[in-house]
Amino acid sequence: MRYSSTHKEEVREKLLATSQAIAKAGGFSTTGVDALMGAIGLTGGAFYSHFPSKQALFEAVIEREMANSSDMLAGDGSSAPDHVAKRLRGYLSTFHATHPEQGCALPTLGAEISRAQPEVRKAVEACLKKVHDNWAERVEDSDAAWALIAQCVGALMLARSVDSDKTRKEILAANRRFIDEAHSLEHPLQPPSGRQA
Amino acid sequence: MRYSSTHKEEVREKLLATSQAIAKAGGFSTTGVDALMGAIGLTGGAFYSHFPSKQALFEAVIEREMANSSDMLAGDGSSAPDHVAKRLRGYLSTFHATHPEQGCALPTLGAEISRAQPEVRKAVEACLKKVHDNWAERVEDSDAAWALIAQCVGALMLARSVDSDKTRKEILAANRRFIDEAHSLEHPLQPPSGRQA
DNA sequence: GTCTATATCTAGATAGAC
DNA sequence: GTCTATCTAGATATAGAC
Numbered sequence: 001m002r003y004s005s006t007h008k009e010e011v012r013e014k015l016l017a018t019s020q021a022i023a024k025a026g027g028f029s030t031t032g033v034d035a036l037m038g039a040i041g042l043t044g045g046a047f048y049s050h051f052p053s054k055q056a057l058f059e060a061v062i063e064r065e066m067a068n069s070s071d072m073l074a075g076d077g078s079s080a081p082d083h084v085a086k087r088l089r090g091y092l093s094t095f096h097a098t099h100p101e102q103g104c105a106l107p108t109l110g111a112e113i114s115r116a117q118p119e120v121r122k123a124v125e126a127c128l129k130k131v132h133d134n135w136a137e138r139v140e141d142s143d144a145a146w147a148l149i150a151q152c153v154g155a156l157m158l159a160r161s162v163d164s165d166k167t168r169k170e171i172l173a174a175n176r177r178f179i180d181e182a183h184s185l186e187h188p189l190q191p192p193s194g195r196q197a
Numbered sequence: 198m199r200y201s202s203t204h205k206e207e208v209r210e211k212l213l214a215t216s217q218a219i220a221k222a223g224g225f226s227t228t229g230v231d232a233l234m235g236a237i238g239l240t241g242g243a244f245y246s247h248f249p250s251k252q253a254l255f256e257a258v259i260e261r262e263m264a265n266s267s268d269m270l271a272g273d274g275s276s277a278p279d280h281v282a283k284r285l286r287g288y289l290s291t292f293h294a295t296h297p298e299q300g301c302a303l304p305t306l307g308a309e310i311s312r313a314q315p316e317v318r319k320a321v322e323a324c325l326k327k328v329h330d331n332w333a334e335r336v337e338d339s340d341a342a343w344a345l346i347a348q349c350v351g352a353l354m355l356a357r358s359v360d361s362d363k364t365r366k367e368i369l370a371a372n373r374r375f376i377d378e379a380h381s382l383e384h385p386l387q388p389p390s391g392r393q394a
Numbered sequence: 395g396t397c398t399a400t401a402t403c404t405a406g407a408t409a410g411a412c
Numbered sequence: 413g414t415c416t417a418t419c420t421a422g423a424t425a426t427a428g429a430c
Binding site for chain 2: 026027029030100106107108109110111112113114115118121122124125128129142143144145146147149150151152153154155157158160161162163164167170171174175177178179181182
């Protein structure tokens with residue numbers, strides 16, 4: 001064959017990586033196959049040597065996204081004691097709010113996931129449960145873990161839905177401060193400066 | 198003229214109402230003008246007598262959605278003392294999670310809002326601030342109000358992103374219980390039964 | 395496996411008859 | 413104002429040459 005034995009695997013890998021970023025930035029359904037393939041230097045026709053349909057790519061993208069996020073957020077046995085605080089700080093950062101292509105898939109693709117087939121939502125559910133179960137042992141209880149996840153996802157949506165940088169930063173900072181105040185984390189998200197009324 | 202003097206206004210009203218529901222259920226960009234017009238018994242060509250472009254309809258839909266939501270959530274001077282608790286209970290209900298077409302626009306259209314023009318996000322920002330400022334006086338402080346809004350929006354996204362009814366209900370219930378526990382609301386969301394560990 | 399060309403379909407938007 | 417017909421553009425997907 002004219003291509004190396006790992007060629008197909010490499011193309012698939014690049015396609016997935018760039019598709020993830022592009023979909024998170026501009027939405028999956030609103031981006032065409034030609035654009036996704038063009039981003040890795042190929043034409044649209046070659047797409048179907050790697051995926052049977054655009055829908056199949058969506059499923060692969062979401063599963064990779066969620067697996068990635070849950071691995072990172074949940075951590076493992078060797079995680080530092082301030083692991084949760086570190087992840088929360090990064091999640092609720094201005095950088096994350098202004099760079100959706102590098103961030104969590106839920107705030108950007110959550111609506112498309114909601115309308116997707118059961119298999120996709122099953123994968124999302126498994127990853128969410130993984131983060132929840134892990135965090136439930138590091139915060140007050142199970143309820144607090146679900147509340148924390150919800151607050152983070154929602155805060156990012158809010159921060160991206162407003163226009164002014166000032167309001168965006170205020171929403172993120174308020175959410176960080178509230179977590180420090182309401183949750184009994186071992187380590188605070190930010191220095192115990194002042195919480196404003 | 199062959200149409201009543203209020204005809205155009207009535208059509209516009211119906212178009213907006215159905216477009217809001219359809220967009221929240223299936224996404225705005227993924228729904229065509231023909232489908233939106235067909236839902237009120239007209240054909241696609243007639244659309245442009247009411248809006249100059251599909252984009253203009255999106256702006257009108259979002260502004261109406263947010264104004265509606267913020268009016269309902271913020272309440273007014275005559276609101277009952279348990280107003281916030283009532284709204285939170287309805288927002289974090291299974292009915293809301295399973296009927297996006299009747300619910301808040303942020304969890305379903307938040308991503309599309311994030312990618313929209315500044316004018317749209319300005320309108321969203323104003324409505325969010327209205328709810329925040331109102332709630333800030335009824336909960337602990339400003340931070341708690343932002344955290345509450347974020348938690349609600351995120352909880353609904355999570356509830357809709359999972360597959361099983363059981364997990365969906367658990368996410369919603371956990372978020373309701375956490376609010377009762379962490380926020381000093383005058384009235385609880387649900388009877389002080391048991392909060393599970 | 396990738397390319398170009400193409401088939402098919404749908405989208406947003408416009409033109410002209412009624 | 414609404415309709416049908418149409419223009420133009422873009423989408424998913426397939427076919428056949430290299």
